[in-house]
Amino acid sequence: MVLHALNILGAGLSAFVGASAIVFGLDRWTDAAPVRSLSAGGAVIFLFEGGTLVDATPAARQLLRGKRRADSDLSRLADVVGGRFGTVLTHRLSELRANGRLILTSIDGLETLEAEEENGLLRLTLRTDCRSVGSVDRLSVDALEAELLLLRGLAEDAPLPIWTQDSQDQLSWANRAYLELSDRNRVAPDDPAQAEGGRSFWPAAPLFEPPRDLNEGECRQRRLSLPRPVGESPVWYEVTSVRRGEGSLHFANDVSGLVLAESARQHFVQTLAKTFASLRTGLAIFDRDRRLVLFNPAFVDLTGLPIGFLSGRPVVQTVLDRLREAKILPEPRDYAGWRDEVAALEAAAAQGQYCENWSLPNGQIYRVTGRPHPDGAVAFLFEDISDEIGLTRRFRAELSLARNALDALDDAVAAFSPTGDLTLWNMAYARLWRRTEGTTDPGHLQAEAAEWERACLPTPFWAQLHARSDSARVPLETALEHRDGRRLRVRLVTLTGGGLLAMFREDPEHRLGPTQVAS
Template sequence: MEISPVLLPIIGLMLALWTVTAMWLMIKASRDSQASAAHKKVARRLSRMVEEGPAIPLLVRVDGRIEAPDRFARWIGLDKVPEYLSELAGTDDRGLSEEQVEELSTLVRRTQKSAKPFKLALRPPGSRKSLALRGALADPAVSPSGAALIWVFDFTETDDELARLGEEAARARDDFGALVGLIEAAPMPMWFRGADMQLRLVNKAYVEAVGAKSADQVVAEQIELVEKVGGRSAAQVAQQSADRRQPIERILSATINNARRTIRVTDLPLVGEGIAGYAVDIEEMEEQAREFRAFREAQRSMLDQLSIGVAQFDAQHRMTFANQPFHRVFSLPPGVVNERTTFEQMLMVARENGRIPEVRDFPAWRKELGEWFQMDEPEEVAWPLPDSTHLRLVAQPLPDGGLVLIAEDQTEQLALSATRDTLLRTRTATFDSLFEALAVFAPDGHLELWNRGFPVAWGLEGEELDGHPQAEQLLEAISKQLADPKQISEIGQTIRSATLDRKNRRGRIALADGRTLDYAGVPLPDGNGLITVLDVTASQQAEEALRERNRALEEADAVMTRFLANMSYEFRTPLTSIGGFAELLSQGIAGDLSPQAKEYVQAITMSVGKLTAQVENVLDLSQSEAGLMPLRKSKLEMIPFIEQIVRKREDRIVEGGLTLDVKGNASNVIEADRQQLQRAIGHLLDNAIANTPRGGRILIDIAKRRGQNRIVISDNGQGMSQHELARALEGIRMSADGKGIERRQGLGIPLARQLVEAHGGALDIQSRKNAGTTATITLP
């Protein structure tokens, strides 16, 4: 079969056309496939964006079925999204409540019927989330059957923020109201200007200050509180403060309540608001400042007249004032105040002039003194200077951080005080060493001075006189010790006669304990009165004992009586007079004495003391021999008692180059007459000191054995032979004819033995030549 030549081109053309068509279809299919993949990718991305978006879509169909992501179920507390809208109500605080579902259903049905959108806010029970629902009729492209599309928003944070902002706004309104009330009630004028510098608001104090009727009148008439100053009005100054954006404060005078007052005016710019201002009345402050300046000038003028150096430093440690005595004390050059010299520089200048104490580390010492500025209490120090000057410094910190430094030269005062203390100690020692009991009464009747024997003589405790009682109180205590309390008036008359009448008066009185005292009142040159008391019991008892002796001893009794009488009245009275006159001479009653005359007076006083001691020894020895030794026993702690005896002889021990040791039990206590036992032990100790060469040793051993107290006084001195010891123990004896006294040796050892025996004890003395002496006192 032959093919027509015309048909071949047509077939070829059709094949070509089919090929082209097939290729186009293939290309189009590829493009559609890519477009479909792109659309799917976009759909997935959009779905993911919706899933991650802040809002969740909820589609509610006409039949009540719902469509929503699972995230919506988690928001309302469900495990999954239910199928119908009515199933959103859960149990056990899960899902929405019945009321919320009912309200949502009503709004959805209304939207489906009328296409009216709605808004709803709700909080699922048991959840902290706050949800906002915005519903509208769904687009037909979304759901062509008239479904409702609800967008659910989680505005929990926004709701909390709104609640917080609401609270802050309420608080701000309350604060603003309180601030307005505070400004209105403020006692100082306050105002506010707008951006045009016109008054817009003033408080009540402003209205009263300018004398207006109301705040509206002030604002309407623009009544200014402050007049023009230097050609500038108050509004112009406020404009200047606004331009600078800085507060302007000035002090000026203004008329307030029809009176000229000094005020401090402050204009305070408020950014974007205007200018606030207030005025503080400082008239009283200025008046106080003027008074303070006048007071300071008067004070500094007064300080310049003082003999005590005073300087003042400010909080920067700079000197602001120093009077002339301060310049003189520290040898400061002129101009230190004008040059504002610092505290440290002042110390440097004083150090160069030798007006501070010698210190090892001056920088550290100066730094330590710099701490005076931070102290809360005044600091007082003493500065001994190299030239023997003694300064007393008082550092008084000031409230403003400054310091007041007071310097007083006490060199002369300390010298006078030392001299006075020496005289007082000498007087006290003299009084205490006298045998008589002495007391000095002031003209007003109070007891000023007394020796140790005064309370003992009257049977009083020493503590009763420590308060320096009045004469009436002392006489009341003494009256209890008298045999006849009515005789106390005689002692009062003696005190009054010596102090007020300036007359001598004497008397004798008996005590309830059987003792008899002689007393006398002597007026002193300084207006005081001296009362001397002497215990004459022993002499009276001796006299009575002598009268009772038999005729064979009448002569001996007469001798003893005369001896005691002579010792009591003929020796003691002149000695007392000599001692009194010597004391008056030493006190300058007869005029100032030359140094040599003073030495003579001191020698007289010493001789009187020694002679008085000898008289006392002889008297006590005589009383002891007659068996009339009075004893007033009390409990004595042995160690302090012995130490007191040793202390009185400390100078002699030191001068003799001796060593003295005291051993014993501190708890050892005995009952004895303090005065008599002290004299007995003192005589034995004096004998040991006198007979022990330089470098020797004295030992006092106190012990208690078999119920008896033993006091052993031993030395390694010269010692005595048996013959010398026998003569020392004999002491004073009557002469062979019985008409005189034969003195064999000193009175100390015999008197000590008799005093010990008067206590019911015994004294045993053992001595060997050049081997020392041992005296043993045994007391019950």
Template sequence: MRRLLACTALFAAGDAAAEVSAPVARTIFGSSEVVTFSVLIGVISAAMISAIWLIRQRGNIEAENRQLRSDLSDANQRISRFQALIADKSRRIVIWDGLAERPEFLGQLPVETGAPQGDRDFLAFGRWIKPQSASQLERAIEMLRAHAQSFDLVLETQRNEVLEAQGRVSGGRAFVRFIALNNLRAELAELKLERDRLHTSLSTFRTLLDAIDLPVWQRSPDGKLEWVNEAYAEAVEARNPAAAAAEGRELLATTAREKIRAVSTFDTPFRDKVSTVVRGNRTFFDVVDARGPAGSAGMAIDISGIEAVREELARTLKSHAETLDHLATPVAIFDGNQRLQFYNQAFQRLWDLDMGFLERKPDNGELLDRLRAGAKLPEQLNWKQWKANALSVYQALDTQSDLWHLPNGQTLRVFATARPQGGATWVFENLTEKVDLETRYNTLVQVQGETIDHLAEGVAVFGPDGRIRLSNPAFRALWGISEAEAKPGTHIRAVEQACLPSYDQPDGWKRFAHIITSFDDERPSSRGILELRTGLILDYAVIPLPNAQTMLTFVNITDSVRVERALTEKNEALRKADALKNDFVHHVSYELRSPLTNIIGFADLLKTPAFGELNARQAEYVDHIATSSSLLLTIVNDILDLATVDAGIVQLDLTEVKLLDLLDDVAQQMAERLVESGVTLRIDAPDNLGRIVADQQRLKQVFIKLLTNAANFSPDGSAIGLTCGRDGSDFVFSVTDIGPGIPQDVLNTVFNRFESHGQRGGAGLGLSIVESFVSLHHGTVSIRSKEGEGTEVSCRIPSADMPKIIAAE
């Protein structure tokens, strides 16, 4: 700068000197020198002008520099403020500039969140964020960078801390801000996470419930269906679960739902077996329904198969008991408490024990003590030890066996086996006869031939070479051959030739010869029937014997076959008779009832004054005619009803019956009859007895028959009771009287037809008709009676399904 100023002063002094000395110069120098000097003066002037311009530009630059330094200071101050704001250890920002750029990190998260401090480790979200949150974050970041989709997420770290992640795009850059939440925001985020978890759990459980084949439902507090699963929708035949809930299709009957609503509480859920109809089939469900503040939820477990298996098991156990009872081998079964639960007749005969003692179900140890006291068990040196060893079967895993040599000379092999459900089974195999048979075996072998000779069954034994070893006279007589033709050593071909006059079919002796002379390892037995030319019908059997021998047996079944054919013909005749009986019921019922109805009608007409007055004897005779005709009409109606039931042509007229109206009708119809018998009727029925789908006329007949029967056996001045009630959808009622009762020896025959007991028993058809009509309704009848205390007849009638046409209406 100083140089530039000195040059400028020098250039100014030169200009002044030039102006003073110009005339002198022109005088001193020539023209060429003047030109040169002028050029020099111009160059110096241009240099001075350039210097002045440069000085001015330098001043402008310095001013701009001062302004830039001021702006830079302001920017640094703002950056410091921003860095101080980001340096708050509650948030961290990750910035991506484009898809391929490395991210930039700003700020840190608190240490307690578990977030790594290093940049590389921070992006490994799966290491410090829970897997579900990490996967959501990675998908959101990918969509943010690729498609500029913003997001707001609540994350949960491995240390159960809650973070908020916000993703945004600005100026071509992707920003993700991680904020450590606290106070109300943290609680709100945790509630959101909890809501998401609950929603996920609910969705998972509903998916699981849709996958199972058990109907499940959820109701609102007012009992309306809110949600059902696929199995429920299928059970009620709905399009889908949503349609089933929207249409309010119920799986359980109204009575069952009311019972659930009445029984279920917040602390005690409803648990019971409920019967309903699914796809037209009666189905049993084990229903569990739990109530909560927001409504209730229930599940129905189909136990129809279990019920069927339980019934089948009961039948099987009963069948096994009956089978064991007919076995000759003594068997006794004890339960887990070592008490006798079953014994067969052979057991009782073996030990000759008192039936009363056995029916008392004694303890196994008590039973052994009783047998020892009766000198029926082997004598033991140490009775307690022997008894303990015998009873150890209840803790044993394998079957225990022992030989008992009884004082009466019998030898028993005793098998004791622990039962899977507890208890033990004792089997007493009597070896006395086996030992005796072994001792007599040689004797039996010697008399074998003699025994076979006296058999009525034809027997022939052949060796593997096809030659006969022995035959008895019955064999030769059946086939009409001589003893020489069937002597030992004769080949089966020769025997076949000798038997040709009696039987020459190719499937006869040729097949016997093939079986006898076959070299097969397994020789099957064979049975069949042959009809000879002589008229005999033989039942034959080919039985393989040891040592490759074969026995042929022939039994004359001519008489039994003839009897069988006769029985077949008789059965056909009975079938035709049964058809004739059905035709009789169809066509003759009117002809049987019509004359009796006319007699009753004319007898009633004779009683009217319009046909003249009757004297006392005539009136008495007319009353007898009317009474006897009515009784005969009742008997005929009963017989025809039973005949129609037996013929299978009875069809129930199912309607919806109001039970209280039915009881009033029965009471009015029985009033006169009860007055004649001198008894009163006491009806005990609740007001909410409701309705039942049944045949009203048949149900009324059941009541009339039971009340009439009770009135017949009740003493004068007494009362008969009619008690009615409901058990679920079933209608249950009973009729009681205080008559003489029914003896126990005839109690099992009261439902038989024409079984009359007592002086006023009638034709004995009343209870039989009751049982038939109740059975037509798929109900049950039971009777309980004791001599001198009266009789009680109880009926249970389930509600039937309304016919489809009526139900549609």
């Protein structure tokens, strides 16, 4: 209905005035100045030099304003007025050199165009018969009508909903996108009224609530939603409102995808926060400006830093300074060296190369790891590894005790893993079979058995040893004679888990005899 009325109003000058009021201030966007009406006998004058406009009356400049770009200003003018004179203006102007002056009359006889050259300048004078067209220049009216059609098309065909409201906040104008949005929001999918040729209905009320206390010229943005049927997500719009005189101009941009992305991001952050809250590892994340943006309860428990301090988003150096004061960090030799260490720590963490153990005065040990994150962020992980380190130290102490106990034995003892690797032996075994102390090669059962066989005289025991299966649980025991004349008593016992223990004892009184199996 409104669109049809606008098309009727656009037929003449009165249509331009009415439509300009409906479009509500679009002329501000074109930088177009109001056109002065010419008095009777007035003229529109242009002055060109080499095709470039060097001077013109205000009405003349108005004719060229907003017109498409051409090779020159003279070509722009020819595009505007040439059709009215039924000729190619630039071609006719070539006659000036022969005649010195040229006068053209429009097809309808209401306008004349006078061209003459003065000192290398081209002067064009456009005159209108005011008795026929009244007090308004006809070309200016045509230009304004063309500009009106352009602005109307821009507003009407814009993909964004655009509308205006009067001083009473009633809808006064709306473009096609707004009317279509109003139809979708008002008419149910199964409503038969929607089958009326796809015609848009004039909304009874604006779709969006107008802003309150909007001052003249003020631009305000709001995020508003339109209700949807039960079970469907609401549609969100970024609504921009501008006050113009007694009314207001509004634009709506669909930001449902952005709202959905922000909601997903917030949900993801909340999920991460819940996950981090249950971790025993302390987590502290610093953004690209090295300010603390995220930490979990374990970080507070491990460091003892106040939550109020951490919530203030301190920088990395401030956090490390507080850790140093709380004796969470290893004490440096001097403060200048400490600052250098902080800078090196931050740089190493940004490259993902920082991982150190911090031994605290109270005996606790923290493993601190720095990891880079996207956008230049850095994350620090704090783990209390005191129990792990203590367990490792106790294991090493027990292992050292076991080695010392074996070394105190006169018998040569060697233990092999289920895979046959030599894992433990004492000094007596090293002396007997000439193993070098501190060797990095642990040896293997097959290699060790071959060494035993080469160093001793032949006996059926070696065949029994090679034929022995890994699952055999019955120990083997026999007497051996070393090639250097020493007599040995050997005993092989299968350990729990599949390992093997070999024990060698020097037995000077024992004579070489057949292989014996221990009972």
